[in-house]
Amino acid sequence: MVAEIQWQQxxxxxSDLAESYDENWRQRKRKIGTxxxxxxxxxxxxxxxxxGYQIIIDEIWDSMKKSGLALPQEKPFAxxxxxxxxxxxxxxxxxxxxSSMIDSFLALNHDxxxxxxxxxxxxxxxxxxxxxxxKADGFGGMNxxxxxxxxxxxxxxHVGSGAVVDVLLDHKGNERDLxxxxxxxxxPGEDAVIYDRGYFSYELALxxxxxxxxxxxxxxxxxxxxAIQEFIDDPLKxxxxxxxxxxxxxxxAAIKKRNRHFVFxxxxxxxxxxxxxxxxxxxxTTILDEGIHxxxxxxxxxxxxxxxxxxxxxxxxxxxEFFHAKSLRGVLQEIFTAELALTLSRLVAxxxxxxxxxxxxxxxxxxxxxxxxxxxxxxxxxxxxxxxRQKSP
Numbered sequence: 026m027v028a029e030i031q032w033q034q035x036x037x038x039x040s041d042l043a044e045s046y047d048e049n050w051r052q053r054k055r056k057i058g059t060x061x062x063x064x065x066x067x068x069x070x071x072x073x074x075x076x077g078y079q080i081i082i083d084e085i086w087d088s089m090k091k092s093g094l095a096l097p098q099e100k101p102f103a104x105x106x107x108x109x110x111x112x113x114x115x116x117x118x119x120x121x122x123x124s125s126m127i128d129s130f131l132a133l134n135h136d137x138x139x140x141x142x143x144x145x146x147x148x149x150x151x152x153x154x155x156x157x158x159x160k161a162d163g164f165g166g167m168n169x170x171x172x173x174x175x176x177x178x179x180x181x182x183h184v185g186s187g188a189v190v191d192v193l194l195d196h197k198g199n200e201r202d203l204x205x206x207x208x209x210x211x212x213p214g215e216d217a218v219i220y221d222r223g224y225f226s227y228e229l230a231l232x233x234x235x236x237x238x239x240x241x242x243x244x245x246x247x248x249x250x251x252a253i254q255e256f257i258d259d260p261l262k263x264x265x266x267x268x269x270x271x272x273x274x275x276x277x278a279a280i281k282k283r284n285r286h287f288v289f290x291x292x293x294x295x296x297x298x299x300x301x302x303x304x305x306x307x308x309x310t311t312i313l314d315e316g317i318h319x320x321x322x323x324x325x326x327x328x329x330x331x332x333x334x335x336x337x338x339x340x341x342x343x344x345x346e347f348f349h350a351k352s353l354r355g356v357l358q359e360i361f362t363a364e365l366a367l368t369l370s371r372l373v374a375x376x377x378x379x380x381x382x383x384x385x386x387x388x389x390x391x392x393x394x395x396x397x398x399x400x401x402x403x404x405x406x407x408x409x410x411x412x413x414r415q416k417s418p
């Protein structure tokens with residue numbers, strides 16, 4: 026079967042990367058390494074029950090035996106040993122592994138999923154319930170009446186593949202701040218980000234301009250910056266207009282309070298109006314290129330539905346909020362592992378669809394798939410670099 030060959034090759038890719046990461050976090054040679062812990066964490070992500078560690082480990086052993094995979098040792102690992110090894114695993118290793126997968130996929134598919142030359146991404150946030158123990162890490166109830174910790178989960182998702190490029194968990198809940206952090210992972214002059222209502226601000230728009238990464242914002246029909254509101258309320262209903270906005274004195278004071286080194290300057294933007302079934306939409310973008318017709322922005326904005334599907338998968342299929350861990354490190358491990366599992370499934374689905382639509386002969390399909398995975402494996406060959414020890418938020 027095609028899918029089986031893909032999973033065997035993907036397993037080889039993950040194992041290859043895991044071995045390189047083992048050198049960074051394991052003090053001495055141990056049988057419980059990154060590769061096994063990833064399998065263990067994925068098993069947790071796909072399980073709705075709060076099964077004990079030993080039950081999950083025994084299930085993994087049985088599955089490996091049935092699949093004919095080589096076991097690390099004859100008897101299953103002890104739950105205490107796995108727990109000890111997991112406590113030492115840096116969760117950002119898992120996030121970096123996910124990023125490596127996506128970077129390699131996008132490099133191999135450089136001209137795929139482009140819109141007017143741009144790679145498109147979507148940012149969106151979602152509130153997640155967290156274990157009570159995370160109150161000690163600064164997580165509290167974000168909504169009135171909530172007595173248990175909550176966090177703001179923000180994802181940067183690639184439009185077309187549906188794969189998540191970056192994941193952030195924060196205790197403050199400011200989606201604009203998280204969006205600004207996502208921009209740092211993108212390529213200037215090549216990438217653009219789509220946002221829903223509520224994300225736009227002078228500060229975020231100017232950050233996009235200065236980073237060289239374009240932004241496409243859907244705007245509300247009221248309560249906007251003066252120049253944008255004048256465009257919305259214009260009785261002639263113009264299709265588009267290029268405007269320049271500057272912050273009010275109150276906005277300046279708020280921005281300076283957060284970042285006293287922030288340098289202010291006018292922000293030049295393009296405002297676009299379009300209708301779908303008599304419903305009015307307003308788009309504000311840093312893309313000023315007149316070669317991209319205003320009518321194209323309506324269609325591209327509605328590509329953001331893919332991030333909604335992503336959150337459904339996280340919460341419904343992977344049971345994201347059923348955390349086994351009680352520490353911030355463990356919660357981040359489970360969040361990043363869930364994203365990695367979805368990335369792997371998306372890449373497998375995309376390549377299977379492509380190959381099966383291109384050829385009908387099974388032998389050719391197997392051969393083409395093997396060639397693709399071999400190319401990806403070469404791209405994913407781990408670099409001998411230290412894993413960034415980014416502190417948990």
